[in-house]
Amino acid sequence: MNRASRLIRSATAAATALLLAPALAAGLNLDQPTFVDDVAPILHANCASCHQPDEIGPMSLRTYREARPWARSIARAVENRDMPPWDADPGYGPFKNDISLSDDEIAAITRWAANGAPRGEGDEPVYRKPEKEGEWTFGEPDWVFEFDPHEVAAEGPDQFLDVPIVTGFEEDRWIRAVEVQAGDRTVLHHFILWRASENSPVQEGWVGAWATGFAPQHFPPGTGRLLPKGRNLIGDFHYHPNGTAATDRTRVALWFAEPEEVERELVNLWIVNNTFHIPAGEADYRAQATHVFDQDVVIRSFTPHMHYRGKSMKYTAFLPNGEPRELLSVSRYDFNWQMAYDLAEPMRLPAGTRIEVSASFDNSPDNPHNPDPTVDVTWGADSTDEMLIGFIDYVAADSAAAKAATPAGPAGQ
Ligand code: HEC
Known part of the structure; x- marks a missing residue:
C-alpha cells in the first residue's frame, strides 16, 4: 500500500x-x-x-x-x-x-x-478526586496571598465582601496563570480576583475567578494579563451560609511570565451600560451596551455580569458588512454563578465589528432573587444595585499593536 x-x-x-x-x-x-x-x-x-x-x-x-x-x-x-x-x-x-x-x-x-432508580449489577464505580501534584496546580507560584480569616455565621443572608490587596509590585507584571484555593468550600460560593484601578480600590479588570468545580486558569501561551507597576488587586467574595458557622481562609496564587514571553496582552474589555433605569416592579426591562473594535481582534471568552435582577444576556457581533453573528446567549442568567464562557476555538473578528450586548432584568416580585421589587434600580457596586457588563477577553490580532494599550474598566468606556 x-x-x-x-x-x-x-x-x-x-x-x-x-x-x-x-x-x-x-x-x-x-x-x-x-x-x-x-x-x-x-x-x-x-x-x-x-x-x-x-x-x-x-x-x-x-x-x-x-x-x-x-x-x-x-x-x-x-x-x-x-x-x-x-x-x-x-x-x-x-x-x-x-x-x-x-x-x-x-x-x-x-x-x-x-424506573425506580435501580442499582444494577456488579460493583459500583468508585469516585476518585482528581489527584493534585504538589500544593499548587502549576508548580511553585511566583506570588501567594493569604486573606485574613473571615467568619461566616451559620445562618443569615449571603455576604459580599471586597477585600483590597496591596501588591507592592515595583515593576509591571504579566500574569500567566491564577489559582484560587478556597479556605472553606462549604461556604465560599464564588470568588473574583479583580485588578484595581489606579489610586482607588475600584474594580477595573477581571483577572480570574473561582467557584467549586471550576479549574485554575492558565492563560493561552504567549498571552498574559497586565498588572501595571504599583497596581493593587481586589478579592471579591460571595459567601453562602450553610447552617454551620465556618471560618474561611482563602489563598490566591499568581504565576508571572517574563515580559518577552508575552506577545499579546489578554485584554479584559468591559462593554458597559451604566445609564439604565429599571422601574420598580418591571418584569422585563431591556437595555443594551455596544463596543466597536478599532482593530482586528481574536476573542477568547465572554463573561456576562449583572446582579440579582439580571435575567438574560446576549452577545451579537455585527461585522463591518452588517452581517450579524450570534456569539452567546444566556437566557437564564443566574447571579449566583459568575461564569466565564471560554471558546474552544478562538474567534477572529475584523476591525469595525460592532458588538452588541443586550440584557434584560426582572425587577418584579416574581423574581425570587429580587431583594426589593418596590424600588427603581440603577447602576451601582452593591449587589442590591445593578450592573450591565458584557466582559470579553481578547487579544489584538496584529502583534505590533498587541501590547500597546489596556482599555480596561468602566471609566474607559
Ligand atoms: C459547581 C458546583 C455544582 C455542580 C457541578 C453541581 N451542583 Fe448541584 N448544587 C450545587 C449547589 C451549590 C446547590 C445548592 C444551591 C443551588 O441550588 O444553587 C446544588 C443543588 C442541587 C440539587 C438540589 C438539592 C435540593 O436541596 O433540592 C440537586 C438535585 C443537584 N444539585 C444535583 C446536581 C447534579 C445531578 C449535578 C450533576 C449533573 C450537579 N448537581 C452538579 C452545586 C453544584
Whole structure:
C-alpha cells in the first residue's frame, strides 16, 4: 500500500470512529439505565466535584446510597438544566469549560429515576478526586496571598465582601496563570480576583475567578494579563451560609511570565451600560451596551455580569458588512454563578465589528432573587444595585499593536 492510500484509509477509520464516538463513548442504556452502568459515571464526571463532603453542594452524590434518596430531585434538576450550573443556551461555542449534560445523559438520568432508580449489577464505580501534584496546580507560584480569616455565621443572608490587596509590585507584571484555593468550600460560593484601578480600590479588570468545580486558569501561551507597576488587586467574595458557622481562609496564587514571553496582552474589555433605569416592579426591562473594535481582534471568552435582577444576556457581533453573528446567549442568567464562557476555538473578528450586548432584568416580585421589587434600580457596586457588563477577553490580532494599550474598566468606556 502506498503512503497516500494508507493515509486515506486511516483518515476514513478516524472519521468512522468519530461518528460512532458519542454513542459508544457514552455507552448509555436509554431503556433500562442503572446506577452502576449509566448514572454513576455521569454523576462522577459532572456533579461530584461539588456534591461531596466539604464542597458547596448540599448533599453528596458519589455512591448509590448517597444518590438514591435524591433520584427524583436529581432528575428534576437535570431535566430543567438547573444542574450542573451552566447558564449558556445550547448551540453556542463550543466552549472548552462546558460542563452541561448532553440530551442522552439527561434522558438516562430521568429514565433511571422514573424506573425506580435501580442499582444494577456488579460493583459500583468508585469516585476518585482528581489527584493534585504538589500544593499548587502549576508548580511553585511566583506570588501567594493569604486573606485574613473571615467568619461566616451559620445562618443569615449571603455576604459580599471586597477585600483590597496591596501588591507592592515595583515593576509591571504579566500574569500567566491564577489559582484560587478556597479556605472553606462549604461556604465560599464564588470568588473574583479583580485588578484595581489606579489610586482607588475600584474594580477595573477581571483577572480570574473561582467557584467549586471550576479549574485554575492558565492563560493561552504567549498571552498574559497586565498588572501595571504599583497596581493593587481586589478579592471579591460571595459567601453562602450553610447552617454551620465556618471560618474561611482563602489563598490566591499568581504565576508571572517574563515580559518577552508575552506577545499579546489578554485584554479584559468591559462593554458597559451604566445609564439604565429599571422601574420598580418591571418584569422585563431591556437595555443594551455596544463596543466597536478599532482593530482586528481574536476573542477568547465572554463573561456576562449583572446582579440579582439580571435575567438574560446576549452577545451579537455585527461585522463591518452588517452581517450579524450570534456569539452567546444566556437566557437564564443566574447571579449566583459568575461564569466565564471560554471558546474552544478562538474567534477572529475584523476591525469595525460592532458588538452588541443586550440584557434584560426582572425587577418584579416574581423574581425570587429580587431583594426589593418596590424600588427603581440603577447602576451601582452593591449587589442590591445593578450592573450591565458584557466582559470579553481578547487579544489584538496584529502583534505590533498587541501590547500597546489596556482599555480596561468602566471609566474607559
Ligand atoms: C459547581 C458546583 C455544582 C455542580 C457541578 C453541581 N451542583 Fe448541584 N448544587 C450545587 C449547589 C451549590 C446547590 C445548592 C444551591 C443551588 O441550588 O444553587 C446544588 C443543588 C442541587 C440539587 C438540589 C438539592 C435540593 O436541596 O433540592 C440537586 C438535585 C443537584 N444539585 C444535583 C446536581 C447534579 C445531578 C449535578 C450533576 C449533573 C450537579 N448537581 C452538579 C452545586 C453544584
